[in-house]
Amino acid sequence: MSLCPLCNGIHTQNIVCPHCTTKMKDGGKIENYYDPYSPYLPNEVLQQANVVDTKQCIHLFYCPHCGYDQHHLADLWLAPDLS
Ligand SMILES: [Zn+2]
Numbered sequence: 001m002s003l004c005p006l007c008n009g010i011h012t013q014n015i016v017c018p019h020c021t022t023k024m025k026d027g028g029k030i031e032n033y034y035d036p037y038s039p040y041l042p043n044e045v046l047q048q049a050n051v052v053d054t055k056q057c058i059h060l061f062y063c064p065h066c067g068y069d070q071h072h073l074a075d076l077w078l079a080p081d082l083s
């Protein structure tokens with residue numbers, strides 16, 4: 001079983017805005033923004049969704065200063081086997 005460290009709040013990704021070097025914020029999983037079956041989904045996102053496997057979680061990072069946003073593929077962590 002794997003989990004996303006960003007969704008679970010056990011890890012924060014430090015990403016700096018390429019435009020203004022402000023530390024970008026994690027806006028959460030991209031599924032929170034797009035309906036995966038929406039016909040209005042941008043092609044770019046569709047392509048990313050197609051190549052992403054189950055070991056990654058797509059997050060939307062945004063810059064609170066200039067509004068720039070970008071996707072980040074978070075590697076999932078293997079949950080410790082407690083059995
Ligand atoms: Zn996640």
Ligand SMILES: [Zn+2]
Nearest residue numbers: 017020063066
């Ligand atoms: Zn910025």
